[in-house]
Amino acid sequence: MRHLRHLATLVMVAALLPLQVTRADIACATWNLNLFPSRLWNIRASDAVESANIKASAQFLRRTVAPLHNSDNTSLILFLQEIRDEDSCRKLLAATAIAGLKLDVISDFKDETGIAIWQQVSLASTLLLLESGSVPWRASSSVTPPRGYAYAVYDNSPHGTIACFSLHLKSNLNLSGDVREVQRNILKRELASHQILAKTKELTTKYGNELMVILGGDFNTNEDDARFVSEATLRSFYGAHFRNCFTGLAAKDRVTCPAIGRYPDATFDYILYRGFTKMTGRYIFPAAALSDHNLVAIELQQPPPTPDPPDERVR
Amino acid sequence: MKLKYIAAICITLLLMPAAIANSNQEQASTVVRLLQEQVEKLAAENELLRKENQALRRQIGAATKDNATPSANLKAPSTDKTAKENDAAIEYWLSGNGKRHNSRCRYFKIGQGRPCGKTDGTPCKICGG
Numbered sequence: 001m002r003h004l005r006h007l008a009t010l011v012m013v014a015a016l017l018p019l020q021v022t023r024a025d026i027a028c029a030t031w032n033l034n035l036f037p038s039r040l041w042n043i044r045a046s047d048a049v050e051s052a053n054i055k056a057s058a059q060f061l062r063r064t065v066a067p068l069h070n071s072d073n074t075s076l077i078l079f080l081q082e083i084r085d086e087d088s089c090r091k092l093l094a095a096t097a098i099a100g101l102k103l104d105v106i107s108d109f110k111d112e113t114g115i116a117i118w119q120q121v122s123l124a125s126t127l128l129l130l131e132s133g134s135v136p137w138r139a140s141s142s143v144t145p146p147r148g149y150a151y152a153v154y155d156n157s158p159h160g161t162i163a164c165f166s167l168h169l170k171s172n173l174n175l176s177g178d179v180r181e182v183q184r185n186i187l188k189r190e191l192a193s194h195q196i197l198a199k200t201k202e203l204t205t206k207y208g209n210e211l212m213v214i215l216g217g218d219f220n221t222n223e224d225d226a227r228f229v230s231e232a233t234l235r236s237f238y239g240a241h242f243r244n245c246f247t248g249l250a251a252k253d254r255v256t257c258p259a260i261g262r263y264p265d266a267t268f269d270y271i272l273y274r275g276f277t278k279m280t281g282r283y284i285f286p287a288a289a290l291s292d293h294n295l296v297a298i299e300l301q302q303p304p305p306t307p308d309p310p311d312e313r314v315r
Numbered sequence: 316m317k318l319k320y321i322a323a324i325c326i327t328l329l330l331m332p333a334a335i336a337n338s339n340q341e342q343a344s345t346v347v348r349l350l351q352e353q354v355e356k357l358a359a360e361n362e363l364l365r366k367e368n369q370a371l372r373r374q375i376g377a378a379t380k381d382n383a384t385p386s387a388n389l390k391a392p393s394t395d396k397t398a399k400e401n402d403a404a405i406e407y408w409l410s411g412n413g414k415r416h417n418s419r420c421r422y423f424k425i426g427q428g429r430p431c432g433k434t435d436g437t438p439c440k441i442c443g444g
Contacts (some may be wrong), residue, residue: 037439
């Protein structure tokens with residue numbers, strides 16, 4: 001009888017063991033690098049300063065993100081914002097020396113005069129790229145959101161396909177202090193969110209309902225500040241079944257944009273996801289010496305592999 | 316005597332369907348056996364193909380990890396040395412609106428304009444000209 005009890009206990013433990021393992025399949029990180037690599041508005045720094053900035057940022061990425069990409073089974077996706085150009089992005093990724101990390105897309109957004117801006121968004125990953133591109137926000141009748149989004153679709157067989165978007169939504173810059181300017185900024189972010197949702201819908205039609213989607217970037221809004229109480233940007237994503245990586249965390253535990261001058265601590269950087277089984281880890285890495293934004297990283301678990309479609313030859 | 320014949324015919328008639336059924340059953344079981352063999356063969360073939368498919372996918376994945384695949388919209392790095400040297404020689408740029416920009420400025424060598432001296436035009440407010 002006693003032996004039987006032991007046996008039953010052993011069987012139960014063996015059955016529960018797989019539940020204890022928190023397996024992560026995809027590690028994602030989003031970081032606004034703040035006018036990388038010069039850290040100056042519309043001006044290049046000297047070669048020496050820019051090289052030092054590239055090196056320091058790469059070391060930071062290596063220290064924070066590389067451990068998440070610790071095995072061949074965990075793929076890595078980086079969502080980067082405020083990069084000057086492709087050249088500096090390539091230099092940054094090369095300096096990280098993370099195995100298999102490659103640049104998949106970097107935007108080429110221009111200002112109203114047709115001159116390239118120095119706040120591009122990009123995606124880098126260790127995954128197999130299917131398609132990528134960057135799209136400037138479309139203007140509505142009254143406002144034109146600045147910049148746009150970069151997207152990439154990855155083949156993550158046998159688990160499926162992943163679509164990723166790197167975003168940098170309109171800031172809260174308001175030099176006049178006019179409340180209408182606040183509302184205009186909100187409207188620009190809401191317009192941008194509608195365009196992202198339209199693109200995700202288009203990609204879902206193309207790749208199927210099982211398409212996993214990750215949005216990462218600087219959303220410049222949150223649910224804590226009274227100024228944004230009417231804003232539907234984040235809510236529109238929740239309505240499209242996206243989950244927020246910060247759900248359940250108190251505001252003080254999710255500061256991605258530390259206080260500076262008259263601006264208080266804020267959560268502006270997010271990773272939203274849908275189609276994944278669960279989030280197995282979330283991290284905020286302070287990057288005070290390098291940027292005004294912290295790096296946000298999460299680990300996601302994919303759904304089980306989808307079976308191969310039946311082959312015509314064996315039918 | 317007649318009765319014997321009739322009895323023999325009756326017995327034959329009675330046994331005939333059983334014999335036919337037996338032969339039918341044998342045929343059916345042979346067909347089932349053949350079909351089962353075919354199914355097993357196809358299942359084995361299917362398994363083999365599935366493994367081949369997985370191996371090929373893994374190979375593609377490994378090849379991508381080893382060789383960074385540039386996106387279609389990414390440019391190849393420029394190797395034109397002379398053009399780079401000529402570019403480096405230009406220090407100031409006078410844009411169409413008469414503003415002078417130095418080589419660190421976002422508006423340097425952008426749009427309509429021409430190279431200029433360090434005192435030409437109005438200095439740009441961002442870079443100082």
